[in-house]
Amino acid sequence: EAGVAQSPRYKIIEKRQSVAFWCNPISGHATLYWYQQILGQGPKLLIQFQNNGVVDDSQLPKDRFSAERLKGVDSTLKIQPAKLEDSAVYLCASSGPRWNSGANVLTFGAGSRLTVL
Amino acid sequence: SQKIEQNSEALNIQEGKTATLTCNYTNYSPAYLQWYRQDPGRGPVFLLLIRENEKEKRKERLKVTFDTTLKQSLFHITASQPADSATYLCAPYDYKLSFGAGTTVTVRA
Numbered sequence: 543e544a545g546v547a548q549s550p551r552y553k554i555i556e557k558r559q560s561v562a563f564w565c566n567p568i569s570g571h572a573t574l575y576w577y578q579q580i581l582g583q584g585p586k587l588l589i590q591f592q593n594n595g596v597v598d599d600s601q602l603p604k605d606r607f608s609a610e611r612l613k614g615v616d617s618t619l620k621i622q623p624a625k626l627e628d629s630a631v632y633l634c635a636s637s638g639p640r641w642n643s644g645a646n647v648l649t650f651g652a653g654s655r656l657t658v659l
Numbered sequence: 660s661q662k663i664e665q666n667s668e669a670l671n672i673q674e675g676k677t678a679t680l681t682c683n684y685t686n687y688s689p690a691y692l693q694w695y696r697q698d699p700g701r702g703p704v705f706l707l708l709i710r711e712n713e714k715e716k717r718k719e720r721l722k723v724t725f726d727t728t729l730k731q732s733l734f735h736i737t738a739s740q741p742a743d744s745a746t747y748l749c750a751p752y753d754y755k756l757s758f759g760a761g762t763t764v765t766v767r768a
Contacts, residue, residue, distance in 0.1 A: 546702070577758075584663070584748055584758030585703065598755055633702050645691055645710075646756065650702030 544568065546651035548634050554657045560622035563654045567616070567636030573597075574611055575648065576619050577633040585633055591617065624658045631655050661686045663759035665749055670764045672739055680734040680762045682749030689751035692725055692732050697746045697761065706747075707734075739766045 547566040555561050567574050572593050577585035588607065589599040593614040602609070606625070611617040621628055632655075635648040662685040672678050682692070691710045695703035709716045709725045709732065716723045722735040732751075736743050746761040 582760065584750075584760045587755055587757070590755065635702070645693075645708055646752065647693070647705050647708065648695075648703075648756065650704070652700070653702050 546634055546636055546649055548632075548651035548654050550654055551652065552655050552657075554659065555624055557626055557658050558623040560620065561624060561656060562621075563619045563632050563634075563656075565617045565619070565634030565651060567634070568638065568649055571636035571638040571649075572614070573637045573646065574617050575635040575637075576609055576617070577635065577650075579631045579633055579653070581630070588619070588632075621656075624656075626658050629656055629658045661757070663687075663749060663751065663757060665747075665759040666762040670762060672764070672766055674739060674741060674766055674768050676739055678736040678739050678743070678764050678766070680736075680747055680749075680764070682732040682734065682751075682759055684730050684749075684751050687730070687751045687753045687757070689727075689753045691752050692723075693750040693752065693756065694721075694723060694732075694734050695748040695750060695758075697748055703748055703758075736764070739764075741766045741768050 574591045576588045579585045588602045589609045590597040591611040594611045609619045631653040633653045635650040637646045664683045693708045694706045697703040707723045709723045720737045724733045746763045748761045749759040
């Protein structure tokens with residue numbers, strides 16, 4: 543099966559500019575996640591969708607970050623305006639039918655690396 | 660506050676030896692815990708899952724233990740190979756999946 547697709551792979555912007563990342567999950571996966579991974583740290587959950595509804599966005603900086611998942615398939619994460627501390631890899635992941643009775647196992651994309659100058 | 664702590668130092672081991680990685684968590688009550696592998700420039704890849712009522716899980720040369728009393732999971736790579744060199748992430752699930760910072764393992768030939 544095809545994996546989780548993300549684009550762009552790399553993006554360099556000036557602070558206060560805007561940027562958008564796109565993700566196409568594995569076909570049939572109802573749950574989609576956006577994680578932020580700062581260098582040397584583990585991935586931090588920004589937002590989780592179940593189909594096209596938001597399940598958890600408690601750690602999403604809503605004054606500058608937004609995400610949508612129209613039609614319950616692909617998703618876009620936007621940052622506007624960007625700050626220096628937003629420099630990170632933005633990972634998209636998806637999960638499908640509960641693995642082995644009840645567990646969510648995530649399949650990640652390769653990530654989009656953002657550098658804010 | 661919630662915290663996940665993995666070996667702070669990178670692990671350098673000789674090929675054929677066993678690597679043991681530690682994951683300690685605070686203020687989580689995980690129903691299960693997962694381990695992922697991450698290579699440079701790539702997203703994490705799922706390796707193993709262990710539930711709160713399981714003590715040990717094995718998959719080929721990998722072994723995971725889970726002690727909910729100690730709030731700790733141990734991850735073992737036996738008969739290590741240079742291809743096992745990567746960063747390994749611990750991820751307890753407590754209503755959502757949270758990740759530790761990872762431990763970088765380098766296996767010398």
